[in-house]
Amino acid sequence: MLAAADRLFAQSEIPGAVTMDAIALAACVGKGTLFRAFGNRDGLLDALWAAKIATLKASVESSAPPFDASTAPPDRLVAFLDAILMFKIANRHLIRARELSGGLLQSPHYQWMHAEARRCIMDAADTADMAYATYNAHSLLAGLHIDLIDEMLVQGLSLETIRKFQATRARNVLHP
Structure with a gap:
């Protein structure tokens, strides 16, 4: 079911157009089976995201x-x-669909991403100020919203430039 959903989302220009009906059809299961397995569309997207991010999480957590x-x-x-x-x-x-x-x-x-970013900020800034770390973790992650990334790419920024500016911004949060 997850593989069928992944294929449909990858092929779609409009993530919102991928319905549970379409996923059930592509997976050769009933729509009820999808809802029992995942609860709703967000549950299915979260399960797919979990499967894909598992390697990164394992690397960070190990x-x-x-x-x-x-x-x-x-x-x-x-x-x-x-x-x-x-x-x-x-x-x-x-990511766009979710x-x-x-x-x-x-x-x-x-x-998970927020907790890891907050922990890194607290370690790097050598601070016990949870509010500072919480706010800045959200702020840094906001710059990674897929619509914003896509817009920067459309406006001509290269991926390498975005990566460089992101690193600079993160360092500035730690040492303004």
Whole structure:
């Protein structure tokens, strides 16, 4: 079911046009089966996102380089945000569908990204100011919204330029 959904979202120019009916048909299951398995469309998108982000999460959570303790905290934050950016670019069809459906800030995937970014900010800025870290983690992640990334690319910024500016912005948050 997830593979069928992934194919449909990848082929669609308009993520909102991919319906549960279309996914059920492509997966050769009944629509009720989809709803029992995932609850709703956002649940299906979250499950698909979880399957795709599992490798990145494992890398970050296992403290593999550049997420290990020997990497300077500012560099860990930059590497984490860059990994999220590249994940979103590689999975833009899925990300666009999920980000446009609402409720993203409550999704487990955003909550994980936010917690990791906040932890990196607290480590790098050597602060116990949770409010500072919370706000700036949200602010940095907002710059990774897929519509904003796509708009920057359309306006002529290269992916490499976006990555460079993102790294600079993250470092400025840590050392204004």
